Structures are given as C-alpha cells and as structure tokens.
Amino acid sequence: MSRDFSKPYTQEELEGLKTMFRDLPTYKPGGWVKASDIPAIIQGMGYTRTPEQVGAYQAHWEDHYGGVVTLEAFLESASVLHDTAEYAKDYALRFDKNGDGQISAEEFKALINVISKHDPKLEGITFEHFVEEADLDHDGQVSIHECAEWIRAKCEAAQT
Ligand SMILES: [Ca+2]
Numbered sequence: 828m829s830r831d832f833s834k835p836y837t838q839e840e841l842e843g844l845k846t847m848f849r850d851l852p853t854y855k856p857g858g859w860v861k862a863s864d865i866p867a868i869i870q871g872m873g874y875t876r877t878p879e880q881v882g883a884y885q886a887h888w889e890d891h892y893g894g895v896v897t898l899e900a901f902l903e904s905a906s907v908l909h910d911t912a913e914y915a916k917d918y919a920l921r922f923d924k925n926g927d928g929q930i931s932a933e934e935f936k937a938l939i940n941v942i943s944k945h946d947p948k949l950e951g952i953t954f955e956h957f958v959e960e961a962d963l964d965h966d967g968q969v970s971i972h973e974c975a976e977w978i979r980a981k982c983e984a985a986q987t
C-alpha cells in the first residue's frame with residue numbers, strides 16, 4: 828500500500844491506522860506499543876522510508892519517549908505528515924528537550940541527526956551555521972518558532 832503523503836488522512840484512513848496499530852506485535856491494552864514496532868508501523872502506513880530513516884525514527888522514540896509509542900502520539904504524528912509547517916513545529920517542540928523554548932547546541936545535534944536522514948544535504952550543518960540562518964530576531968538564540976521556520980524552509984527547498 829502506498830499513498831500520497833501530501834494529502835491529509837481521511838477519517839476512514841485514520842480508522843484503518845488505529846486498527847493497524849492495535850494489531851502490532853507489542854500492542855498493549857493501555858494503547859501503546861514498543862518502539863521496536865516502528866518498522867511495522869511505517870510499513871503499515873505505506874510510508875516508503877530507507878532502513879536508515881526507519882532506524883533514526885526508532886532511535887528517536889527510544890531516546891525521547893522511553894521506547895514507547897502511544898496510539899495518541901502516533902495518530903498525532905500521522906495527521907501532521909502532510910503539512911510541512913505543522914510537522915516542522917512538531918519537530919521543534921519535541922527536540923526542545925528541557926522545554927525552555929530555545930533550541931540549544933545539544934538539542935540541535937539530536938534534531939539534525941534525524942532531519943539529515945530525510946535530506947542528506949543537511950548533514951554536516953553546524954550549530955553556528957544553524958543559528959546564523961535561523962535566528963530571525965538576532966538575540967543569539969533559536970526559539971522553537973524560529974527553528975520550525977528553518978525546518979520548514981529546508982524541507983520546502985528539498986522538495987523543489
Ligand atoms: Ca531547549
């Protein structure tokens with residue numbers, strides 16, 4: 828099954844995703860699976876990713892969510908896939924690990940690690956370079972909003 832990921836999910840498709848999720852090998856009645864099911868999830872979504880990209884997603888959920896994927900978090904990620912701006916915001920929020928609203932050098936490193944799997948051109952971008960490009964109000968820090976704008980611009984550049 829392959830689908831056009833530039834379109835939002837229909838209600839019917841979302842129901843199908845829920846069923847797929849509940850059929851996963853590690854599904855628990857509390858409504859979550861282990862991150863080891865991520866390759867199965869991506870396949871179930873008809874989302875074509877390289878093994879490297881799948882590995883990066885899995886590592887991300889292992890590192891940031893204790894290796895647990897809840898049905899809610901999964902549906903939330905799935906429902907913003909079509910919308911680069913929403914997706915970018917979601918990413919920026921997630922990678923602000925300490926929740927101070929700014930993306931630090933360390934947080935950026937984790938972020939670029941995942942994003943460069945989508946777009947190899949982004950590999951090797953330094954934090955200094957990122958701040959230079961993304962710090963729109965020139966306060967020397969990159970806020971979640973500035974980071975989301977930067978990701979969105981990078982993704983759009985990659986698509987054209
Ligand atoms: Ca932060």
Ligand SMILES: [Ca+2]
Nearest residue numbers: 962964966968
């Ligand atoms: Ca700033």
